[in-house]
Amino acid sequence: MNTKNKKIGKQTIKLENPPKIIATTSIVGAKEGEGPLKNYFDIILKDQGNGEKSFEQEETQMMYEAIKETIKKANLKESDIDYLFAGDLLNQLGSSSFAAREVNVPFFGLFGACSTMAESLSLAAIMMDGGFANHVIASTSSHFCAAERQFRFPLEYGSQRAETAQWTVTGSGAMLLAHEGDFPYITHITTGIVKDYDMTDPNNMGAAMAPAAVDTIYNHFKDTGRSPKDYDIIATGDLGKVGKKLTEELLLEYGYDIKGIYQDCGDLIFDSEKQNTNSGGSGCGCSAVVASGYLYKELKKRNFKRVLLISTGALMSPTTSLQGESIPGIAHAVAIEYK
Structure with a gap:
């Protein structure tokens, strides 16, 4: 295969066999579900804990649900998925690794901080374009409470937020790539x-x-x-x-x-x-x-x-x-x- 035809310029790849995004799922927390994009999300949780014992477990459950629901939307089975590319913000990719534990799919764990969705989607597309898979899922998650505890202060501390500070989104998205169909x-x-x-x-x-x-x-x-x-x-x-x-x-x-x-x-x-x-x-x-x-x-x-x-x-x-x-x-x- 002539790789020169795929690499263009310094940093870009042009895919010869562009993979289709045949199904997606978006799950968000209650605060995100009250925002301007609320009508675009598939599942809106009622609270930050969602019945789990910890915020980290809730994040794991969000990603698992996003993956499972995306497979279901595509009318596929878990066994049809060749690879899962996923990542999150937590130490040792806690949410992604524990979500992957629940699905019987070969797993690549990725850390790109908040760039991880495009990173996972990039590598999933490259895998598809290279002819190494028929179905690949790219997924990413984060959780406000879990991220605050790890990177800043526990919520109980009640620290004042700077004007330049941002609010970590509680949510998980998953995208399923395939070769066939009329899709983006x-x-x-x-x-x-x-x-x-x-x-x-x-x-x-x-x-x-x-x-x-x-x-x-x-x-x-x-x-x-x-x-x-x-x-x-x-x-x-x-x-x-x-x-x-x-x-x-x-x-x-x-x-x-x-x-x-x-x-x-x-x-x-x-x-x-x-x-x-x-x-x-x-x-x-x-x-x-x-x-x-x-x-x-x-x-x-x-x-x-x-x-x-x-x-x-x-x-x-x-x-x-x-x-x-x-x-x-x-x-x-x-x-x-x-x-």
Whole structure:
């Protein structure tokens, strides 16, 4: 196989056999279910615990339900799935690993922080395009309470949130890829490069991730020869209001004006003023539920014909933050089309 035909430019792959996204499921928490996108989500939980013994167990259950429901929607069985690519924010990929324990499917566990949805979707699409599988699931999750406990403060501490802080989305999204059918399909993948501009404030991750988003979007345009006008919507993962504004400004310096078609999943999922989410949403589940809910359903309706999803991640850990390390950022882009 001639790989030169698939790799275009520095960071982008053009898929020769674009896999179809034949089914998706989005599950969100109660707060997300009260936001502007509530009609696009498949399942809205009643509370943060959902009857489980811990927040981490609830996150595991969300991902398991998202995977199971997606297989059911496609009229397939667990045994039909060749691989599962999944990740989350917790130590040792706790939610993904324990969700994978419940399904009898070969599992790749991934960590890309909040970029993991696009990362899992990218690798699942590459696996499909290479002819190594017939059905692959990409899934990601996050949970507000579990993430706060791991990365910031226990909820009982009652710390004040900065204006630049974001609200980790409680949710899980899953996408099932196949070769056949009339469905939206993945055409290009632009893999990000880690960018670090010495941001150290964990309460301003939008600013930490924006340079990575800008670099990936710029290189996607450069590699493919496309421009903003080739897309109906360009959606970053979870930069929130602060990171979104920075991304718009920095891309203008490269000569790309994306304001008319640019949205951020973290800005879309909450009404930040009414719901008191400051700069907006974040977390692995943010771009996962917006992509598998809002973006996919609008593609199916043909309101969008070409979407560029760029999930963004802050590659920090509690240990590195306490040691005074900066926050590296990463962003991966996936082009999804339905003509």
